[in-house]
Structure formats: C-alpha cells, structure tokens
Amino acid sequence: MIDMKKTLFIFWVLTSVFAKAQHKVIVDKNGQGDFTSIQTAINSLADTSSADRIIYIKAGVYDEKIFIEKNHVILEGENREKTVITQSIARDEFRCSHKDDWGAATMNVNGDDVTIKNITIKNTFGFDFVEEKNIDCFLDTITHKKRITKTGHQMALRTIKATRLKALNCSFVSLGGDTVSPWNVENGMFYFKNCSMEGGVDFYCPRGWAWAEDCQFYAYGGPASVWHDGSKNVDSKSVMVHCSFKGYDGFLLGRYHRDAQMFFVNCAFADNMKDSAVYHVPNSTATPFGQRIYFYNCHRSSGDFSWFKDHLPDGITEKNITINWVFHNTWNPENQ
DSSP states (O other), X not given: OOOHHHHHHHHHHHHHHHHHHTOEEEEOTTSXXXXXXXXXXXXXSOSOOSSOEEEEEOSEEEOOOXXXXXXXXXXXXXXXXXXXXXXXXXXXXXXXXXXXXXXXXXXXXXXXXXXXXXXXXXXXXXXXXXXXXXXXXXXXXXXXXXXXXXXXXXXXXXXSSOOSEEEESOEEEOSSBOSEEEOOTTTOEEEEESOEEEESTTSBOOBSEEEEESOEEEEOSXXXXXXXXXXXXXXXXXXXXXXXXXXXXXXXXEEESSOOOEEEESOEEOTTSOSOOOEEOOSSOOOTXXXXXXXESOBOTTOOOGGGSSBOOTTOOGGGOSHHHHHTTSOOGGGO
C-alpha cells in the first residue's frame, strides 16, 4: 500500500529543491515582469546561494550600469540583438575620480560563477564622442591632467576578482580599448562561446585562464586586437579556437606587456591584417617565461604569413588543446 503522506512529503521536498535550483526573475522595462531594472533584479537576490539564480531579461534597451557582486547568477536575454545593456563611459575620465576600475565598465563583475547569455553589452562613449578635451585628473599622480579622446579605454565588461565567468552568444561593443576585460591574473577562469567583440587597442584582454570559441573579433583601431596577462602562473593561457579576426586596413593581431601565453587554433585571419607577429611591448617588466605565442591551422584566404605557421609547445598536439586542459579539469563550463 502506498503511504500517501510520505509520498506527498517527498514530492514537496523535491519540488522545493527544484524550485530553489531554478530561481528565476523576469526583467521587462515595459513593466510586464518582476522588475523593470536589471540592477534592481540583481539586488533582490540573496547574497549567497549554492544554486544558479536566473534573471531573464526581456527585449529592450536598458540604459544601466550593472554591478554583479553575488555568486551563481545567470543573466539571460530574450534576444541577443534586441536585449541591449548600454552606457557611455570613458575609463580615462572615470579613473580621475576613482581609485580603481570598479564601475568603469557597462557591466562590472566581482562574483563567481556568473553567466551572461544572449545579450549585447555596449560602451558607446567613442561612438557618442563630440570633441577631445583636457580635464583635471587629481588621481593622476604625474600631471594631474588627462586628455580624453574617442579611442581611449572603454570597457563593456570588466571583472575584478571574479572566476568561472561564462559568456554565451553575446556581443560586446565599444570603439576604444579594453572592451572585454576579464581580469583576475591569479585564478581567473573565463569562457566565451559564439560571441562577438569589437573595439580598439587590446579590446579582448583576459588575465589568467581564458577560452574563446567560435568568436568573432573586429578591430576599429589601435596597435593590437588581443592581449593576455599570464604573469602570475606559468600555466596561465588564453586560447582562441575557431575564431575569426577582422578590422581596419592593416589591423594588428596582438601584443603583450607581461608574460603571456596565447594559442590560436583553427582561426581565420582577414586578408587586410598586417604582416606583423604578436609582439612584446618593450618595458621594464620582466618576462621570465619567454615568448609563448602558438598557432595551429590558422589561415588567410589570400595567403598565410610565416609567423603564424603551425607551431605548438613540445609534446602538445591539437587534440590536447581542450577546455579540460585549459582549466585543469577544475571547471567544465559546457557541463554547467
């Protein structure tokens, strides 16, 4: 005989657990959801959670600066092209009155296990720019002045201490540098899949461990498109797989200021890319790990340059270059 009370209790427990694991709120700027503001929805979440909380964002243009300081948060847009988060921020000007970059981007992340899906994130300062200007800059310890230009640093995404950040089917847009800045050189792990990134100098500039797959990169200007900082751990690496690179006539692929390790695997380079290898910027910072820029099966339709011929570290083949290899089996973003 079935014990109905016991069965109902088990059903209630399972339902409660499932509901908690699938906690979801809806943002609709037109008032047809739980909140009209993305930030208000984030603020409504409990400070701690062991399960992902979903914030589903209906189509619309959200003029908001986003701060995520909580863990296990999923921001999921209704439509990549129609769900847009936008701000106009000159990082150079912002830093004149702020001691660090917290708040310098359209989306600022300081939580772990954060996922961004189906969203366009823009910093429109360069596109909105009217004219160059000199401003007082009290936190600039050298001249106390700063010149603000349309091509200065303009971050769409900036992380501070975050790790295990995922971006799926997203667009990141600015005209200036450092558009996508996932920074945590000590233990940052970052995963980008089917994303587009646009900007100026170093517009994709991860620190730590990063994987970008099926992504499209477009350079509007500057002396490099991608950049990496792997100076805290010899194993840190930035891997780009099945990615395409385009930009202004004569755009440059990449550079680094500190120890870096970059892998380009099965990538496509536009014909107008400059014949200039990924380079180290001369400075006083030591690079004890040496030059570590690697390529495998990358091509231009009009002919390949010698500097991106097949070259991988000793003992490493294309089959070794996997997500588990990059993150040392500590995190598999495809299974979460």
